[in-house]
Amino acid sequence: MRYISTRAAQAPAAEGRRFCEILLEGLAPDGGLYLPAFYPQVNDSMLDAWRGVYHAQGYAALAYEVLSLYIDDIPAADLRALCEKTYTAEVFGSAAIVPLRRLDDGLWIEALSNGPTLAFKDMAMQLLGNLFEYELARRGEELNIFGATSGDTGSAAEYAMRGKKGVRVFMTSPQGRMSPFQQAQMFSLMDANIVNIAVKGVFDDCQDLVKAVSGDLDFKRKYRIGTVNSINWARLLAQVVYYFAGYIQATGSNREKVSFSVPSGNFGNVCAGHVARMMGLPIHQLVVATNENDVLDEFFRTGVYRVRTSADTHETSSPSMDISKASNFERFVFDLLGRDGARTRGLFVDALQRGGCFDLGPDPLFSQVASRYGFVSGRSTHADRLETIRTAWRNYGVMIDTHTADGLKVALERRVAGVAMVVLETALPIKFAATVMEALGREPERPARFDGIEALPKRVREMDADVAAVKALIAAECGY
Numbered sequence: 233m234r235y236i237s238t239r240a241a242q243a244p245a246a247e248g249r250r251f252c253e254i255l256l257e258g259l260a261p262d263g264g265l266y267l268p269a270f271y272p273q274v275n276d277s278m279l280d281a282w283r284g285v286y287h288a289q290g291y292a293a294l295a296y297e298v299l300s301l302y303i304d305d306i307p308a309a310d311l312r313a314l315c316e317k318t319y320t321a322e323v324f325g326s327a328a329i330v331p332l333r334r335l336d337d338g339l340w341i342e343a344l345s346n347g348p349t350l351a352f353k354d355m356a357m358q359l360l361g362n363l364f365e366y367e368l369a370r371r372g373e374e375l376n377i378f379g380a381t382s383g384d385t386g387s388a389a390e391y392a393m394r395g396k397k398g399v400r401v402f403m404t405s406p407q408g409r410m411s412p413f414q415q416a417q418m419f420s421l422m423d424a425n426i427v428n429i430a431v432k433g434v435f436d437d438c439q440d441l442v443k444a445v446s447g448d449l450d451f452k453r454k455y456r457i458g459t460v461n462s463i464n465w466a467r468l469l470a471q472v473v474y475y476f477a478g479y480i481q482a483t484g485s486n487r488e489k490v491s492f493s494v495p496s497g498n499f500g501n502v503c504a505g506h507v508a509r510m511m512g513l514p515i516h517q518l519v520v521a522t523n524e525n526d527v528l529d530e531f532f533r534t535g536v537y538r539v540r541t542s543a544d545t546h547e548t549s550s551p552s553m554d555i556s557k558a559s560n561f562e563r564f565v566f567d568l569l570g571r572d573g574a575r576t577r578g579l580f581v582d583a584l585q586r587g588g589c590f591d592l593g594p595d596p597l598f599s600q601v602a603s604r605y606g607f608v609s610g611r612s613t614h615a616d617r618l619e620t621i622r623t624a625w626r627n628y629g630v631m632i633d634t635h636t637a638d639g640l641k642v643a644l645e646r647r648v649a650g651v652a653m654v655v656l657e658t659a660l661p662i663k664f665a666a667t668v669m670e671a672l673g674r675e676p677e678r679p680a681r682f683d684g685i686e687a688l689p690k691r692v693r694e695m696d697a698d699v700a701a702v703k704a705l706i707a708a709e710c711g712y
C-alpha cells in the first residue's frame with residue numbers, strides 16, 4: 233500500500249510513501265494529510281471470515297486482519313505480535329476489548345473507554361506506542377515527542393509511551409486548567425521518559441510553544457522532535473478496527489446495516505468510520521455529533537466550512553470536542569471531491585487563508601455527502617447533555633459521560649426503524665465527574681485502579697511560556 237497527500241496535484245500512486253515512512257511523520261511535506269492510494273475492499277465472504285475471527289480469536293486478531301491490508305512493510309508475524317501485545321484484556325478491561333452494551337432494541341453503546349486513561353484515544357495510542365518502539369528500534373533512532381494538551385490526548389500519549397525504548401514525551405499543559413483527575417493521571421507517572429510541563433498560561437500558550445520549537449528546524453532535527461496528534465494516519469487506521477468489531481457484535485449477518493453516532497471534534501474518530509464504510513462495511517449512516525462548537529454540524533447541514541476564531545470557540549462541558557477547526561476534515565473533503573488534490577489544496581490553503589471559510593453548498597457533489605457517503609449531523613448544548621445523561625440513567629440504567637451524551641442525543645434524533653444504532657462511548661463519566669454530578673446528583677463510579685490517585689506524589693515542572701527555557705529542558709533531558 234502506498235500513501236498519498238490530500239494536496240498532491242495528481243495522485244501518482246506508485247510514487248507514494250509506505251506505511252513506516254509516514255508512521256513517525258505528521259503532515260505530508262506539501263501540508264496535506266496522508267491517505268491510502270485506495271481503500272481495500274472487504275467483500276461478503278471476507279466479512280464473514282472476519283466475523284469468525286473476532287468471535288473465535290478476539291479483537292487483536294481482527295485488528296491484524298484490518299491493519300495488514302494497509303501495512304506491507306512490517307513482516308506479518310511482527311504485525312500480529314504487535315496487535316496481540318496491544319489489545320489485551322489486562323489493558324482494556326475485558327476480553328471483548330470493545331463490548332457493546334444494550335440500551336434498547338437496536339440501540340447500543342460501544343465501550344471504547346476502558347483503556348488506561350478511560351477515553352477512546354487509548355484505542356489508537358496504545359498501538360502507536362508499540363509501533364513507534366518497534367520502528368525506532370529497527371532504525372536505531374530516537375524520538376522526542378513534544379506536545380500540548382488540555383486533557384485526553386496528552387494522558388493517552390503518556391500512558392502509551394511510558395517505559396518505551398527510544399521515545400521520550402515532553403507534554404505541556406496549561407497550569408491548573410485540567411480537572412484534578414486528569415492532572416493526577418498525568419502527573420503521577422514516574423517513568424523517566426515522561427516529562428510533564430505545567431505552563432503558566434492557557435492552552436494556546438502551550439500550542440504556541442510547540443509551534444515555536446517545531447519551527448526551529450535545526451533544533452527539531454538535532455533532537456528528533458515529533459508529535460502524536462490526531463492527523464497521524466496510524467492512529468486513524470487503528471480506529472477503523474472498532475467499527476468492524478461494533479458492526480460484528482450488533483449484527484447476525486452481513487445483510488443488516490448499522491449506523492454509528494460519533495461524538496466529534498477533530499473528525500479523527502468519525503473519519504475512521506468513513507474509511508470502514510469505503511472498505512465496504514455495511515454502515516447506513518455516520519452521525520456526526522458536535523457540541524456548541526458546531527463547525528462540522530454547520531458543514532454537513534449547509535456545505536459551509538467556517539473555521540472559528542478563538543473568541544468564537546466555546547468552553548463547554550464536553551471539552552475534548554471544543555475545537556475551532558477539524559484537523560482531519562480535509563481527508564473527507566479530498567474523497568468527496570473525487571480525490572482532486574489541486575482543488576482540495578485550493579479550499580484548504582487559499583479559501584481558508586483568505587476568509588477562514590469555504591462553501592461547497594452550491595456544488596452538486598455536496599448532495600452526495602448524505603446520499604453517497606452516509607453522513608448526517610447534529611449538535612447539542614449543555615442543557616441537552618444534562619438531559620441526555622438523565623435519560624440514559626433513568627430509562628436505560630446506564631451512566632454516560634458528557635461527550636457520549638452528545639453522541640446519544642443526536643443518535644436518538646437520527647434513529648430509523650430496522651437499522652441498529654451504535655453510539656461510540658468516547659470517555660467514562662468519572663473523567664467529567666462535575667457535570668455528571670450536576671445531572672444526576674451522584675458521583676460516577678471510579679474503576680478501582682484509580683482509587684486515591686489525586687493523593688499520589690506528582691512529577692511536573694512548572695515553567696513560564698518561554699521557548700528558550702523549554703528547549704534547554706529538552707536538551708538537558710536528552711543529554712546531548
Ligand SMILES: *Cc1c(COP(=O)(O)O)cnc(C)c1O
Pocket residue numbers: 351352353384385462495496497498499500501502552553635658659
Ligand atoms: C478526542 C475526543 C473526542 C473527539 O474525537 P475526534 O477524533 O477529535 O473527533 C470526543 N470525545 C472525547 C472524550 C475525546 O477525548
